[in-house]
Amino acid sequence: MIDSYLVECIENSLEQIASEKGIEVKTPWDITIEVPKIEEHGDYATNVAMVKARVFGEPPRKLAEKIVGRLQDRENLISDINIAGPGFINFFIKNSAWQEVIRVIIKKAENYGKSNWGRGARVQVEFVSANPTGPLHVGHGRGAAVGDVIARVLEATGHKVSREYYVNDAGRQMEILGHSILLRYLELFGREVDFPEDYYQGEYIFDLAREIKEEKGDYYLGVEESRAIAELSEYGGKRILDEIKDDLNRFGIEYECWFSEKSLFENSSVSRTIEELKGRGLIYDKDGAQWFKSSEFGDEKDRVVVRSNGALTYFASDLAYHKNKFERGFEKVIDVWGADHHGYIDRIKAGVKALGFSDEALEIILVQLVNLLRKGEPVAMSTRKGEFVTLREVMEEVGKDAARYIFLTRRSDSHLDFDLELAKEKSSDNPVYYVQYAHARICSLFRVAKEENIEVDWSRDVDLSLLNLPQEKRMMKILAQFPSVVNNSAIFLEPHRLPYYLNDLVSVFHSYYNKNRIISDNRPLMMARFWLARSIQIVIKNALNILGVSAPEKM
RNA sequence: GGGCGACUAGCUCAGUGGAUAGAGCAUUGGUCUCCGGAACCAAAGGUCGUGGGUUCGAUUCCCACGUCGCCCUCCA
Numbered sequence: 001m002i003d004s005y006l007v008e009c010i011e012n013s014l015e016q017i018a019s020e021k022g023i024e025v026k027t028p029w030d031i032t033i034e035v036p037k038i039e040e041h042g043d044y045a046t047n048v049a050m051v052k053a054r055v056f057g058e059p060p061r062k063l064a065e066k067i068v069g070r071l072q073d074r075e076n077l078i079s080d081i082n083i084a085g086p087g088f089i090n091f092f093i094k095n096s097a098w099q100e101v102i103r104v105i106i107k108k109a110e111n112y113g114k115s116n117w118g119r120g121a122r123v124q125v126e127f128v129s130a131n132p133t134g135p136l137h138v139g140h141g142r143g144a145a146v147g148d149v150i151a152r153v154l155e156a157t158g159h160k161v162s163r164e165y166y167v168n169d170a171g172r173q174m175e176i177l178g179h180s181i182l183l184r185y186l187e188l189f190g191r192e193v194d195f196p197e198d199y200y201q202g203e204y205i206f207d208l209a210r211e212i213k214e215e216k217g218d219y220y221l222g223v224e225e226s227r228a229i230a231e232l233s234e235y236g237g238k239r240i241l242d243e244i245k246d247d248l249n250r251f252g253i254e255y256e257c258w259f260s261e262k263s264l265f266e267n268s269s270v271s272r273t274i275e276e277l278k279g280r281g282l283i284y285d286k287d288g289a290q291w292f293k294s295s296e297f298g299d300e301k302d303r304v305v306v307r308s309n310g311a312l313t314y315f316a317s318d319l320a321y322h323k324n325k326f327e328r329g330f331e332k333v334i335d336v337w338g339a340d341h342h343g344y345i346d347r348i349k350a351g352v353k354a355l356g357f358s359d360e361a362l363e364i365i366l367v368q369l370v371n372l373l374r375k376g377e378p379v380a381m382s383t384r385k386g387e388f389v390t391l392r393e394v395m396e397e398v399g400k401d402a403a404r405y406i407f408l409t410r411r412s413d414s415h416l417d418f419d420l421e422l423a424k425e426k427s428s429d430n431p432v433y434y435v436q437y438a439h440a441r442i443c444s445l446f447r448v449a450k451e452e453n454i455e456v457d458w459s460r461d462v463d464l465s466l467l468n469l470p471q472e473k474r475m476m477k478i479l480a481q482f483p484s485v486v487n488n489s490a491i492f493l494e495p496h497r498l499p500y501y502l503n504d505l506v507s508v509f510h511s512y513y514n515k516n517r518i519i520s521d522n523r524p525l526m527m528a529r530f531w532l533a534r535s536i537q538i539v540i541k542n543a544l545n546i547l548g549v550s551a552p553e554k555m
Numbered sequence: 556g557g558g559c560g561a562c563u564a565g566c567u568c569a570g571u572g573g574a575u576a577g578a579g580c581a582u583u584g585g586u587c588u589c590c591g592g593a594a595c596c597a598a599a600g601g602u603c604g605u606g607g608g609u610u611c612g613a614u615u616c617c618c619a620c621g622u623c624g625c626c627c628u629c630c631a
């Protein structure tokens with residue numbers, strides 16, 4: 001709000017100077033306004049004079065003086081401007097401008113922080129997309145939290161978002177699933193089986209086998225193996241997918257679309273995609289296989305799409321899938337992948353480009369591994385042996401809110417240590433409670449006010465100029481930043497900015513609340529502080545809402 | 556061997572082409588007559604991996620090196 005106003009003022013000054021000197025103006029100006037770390041450097045500062053010094057042929061400080069001299073503060077928000085150091089322009093904002101922020105927040109309420117930056121652009125976010133061959137584990141949980149919050153942040157900034165789960169219900173993994181279930185089934189009938197090490201070892205396979213035995217009896221003993229595998233694979237895949245859907249639901253995620261990989265084969269999208277590439281002369285034969293010339297589009301080497309045994313590769317269906325995504329009219333397609341797939345980025349971007357779409361419209365977010373700890377000790381996990389901690393177990397142990405929040409407190413592309421004991425702790429060790437507690441405290445404050453029959457009427461204006469403590473001003477400044485934090489979080493697709501922001505806001509609040517009484521006999525001051533508290537409550541709630549974390553009134 | 560990424564306080568991590576590099580945990584010592592102690596205050600802790608380069612200015616950008624991780628299948 002205030003920062004964008006300042007940018008406008010500076011732009012006007014620059015244009016004026018440019019026309020005076022007869023210099024051609026190159027727009028956009030890309031003016032950066034920042035909040036200085038040190039208070040003496042003002043509420044906002046800019047380095048334009050240093051950056052533009054060369055363009056204007058003036059020493060930085062001289063240019064700064066010219067900019068300041070021509071600056072028109074139409075809304076009368078600036079109390080002082082000075083030029084410092086090598087040419088920084090420091091702006092001091094009137095207290096009345098900060099206080100206005102509180103009025104805006106209370107008026108906008110749940111809409112404060114939202115914007116129409118996206119102008120309704122259709123965006124797809126595809127995430128988790130784990131094979132339906134086993135339950136979701138913690139790593140998937142992180143991808144789920146990141147993907148969902150990217151979607152939420154885009155929704156908050158005016159995009160029309162569609163969440164999608166790509167179901168790998170075709171291919172060899174599903175066959176192995178079916179075969180794994182069959183082998184366990186046979187065991188239940190006392191047959192000696194040789195269970196391969198790379199098959200699914202998990203306990204859930206036994207459960208599925210038992211389930212089938214109960215339902216179908218010895219039916220599969222008399223069925224041809226390939227048919228049994230096909231049927232069991234379909235049955236098992238469906239059951240596991242139901243569990244996955246249920247887990248994600250409990251985690252607070254609703255998908256608009258569950259996209260079946262198999263459907264791409266059934267309607268021959270995959271073969272048609274290959275035909276299309278062939279028509280463009282981008283497919284060739286080598287060693288009996290068919291290769292896509294991805295190296296012509298920035299990939300390090302060409303890739304096989306049809307193997308020499310005639311089978312289509314996973315990459316082939318992925319090409320068809322991405323073609324399908326863009327044909328559905330999304331302006332932006334975001335894929336959230338595990339970081340171990342990073343080597344795959346160039347090849348899929350090459351495919352998208354080769355199929356005639358902009359690879360810049362495809363954004364790939366990598367999510368790093370999660371190290372699960374308990375009291376600092378690593379929790380042993382082995383997918384191969386089927387020993388892993390599931391997302392459901394984590395949710396049951398620490399709760400949805402703590403799990404989501406912890407997943408989001410790091411950049412998604414950096415490793416994350418997730419300590420189960422810490423996540424359960426109800427203290428400042430645990431960042432979720434710290435934030436939620438602030439919200440609950442404010443709710444409690446208003447409950448007490450009500451008990452004491454203090455009436456607060458949000459429609460009647462109060463004298464906010466009474467909020468003149470340094471911490472009060474600091475909180476107002478932080479509150480004013482919220483819309484740009486949300487915006488930046490959307491621009492850079494970085495959800496972790498929100499937890500960091502919340503922590504900043506809430507720590508000042510806790511400190512302030514510890515020191516200062518809000519309910520008092522000084523009615524005008526009490527009212528002003530109620531308004532401040534109310535706006536903090538709103539911002540915490542709005543931010544937590546974007547994170548998909550609840551804002552409890554009592555804890 | 557090649558590619559990608561990371562390297563910031565004891566630990567886990569934020570951050571930025573700018574003016575004195577931050578947070579949480581851990582450590583040490585404090586705060587409660589009172590709106591929720593799931594809180595607060597203070598101390599201490601750093602050559603931003605190493606060496607070059609680019610510039611008015613580099614922890615941030617570029618190059619080399621070191622260490623670690625991931626990927627290098629006609630697997631998905």
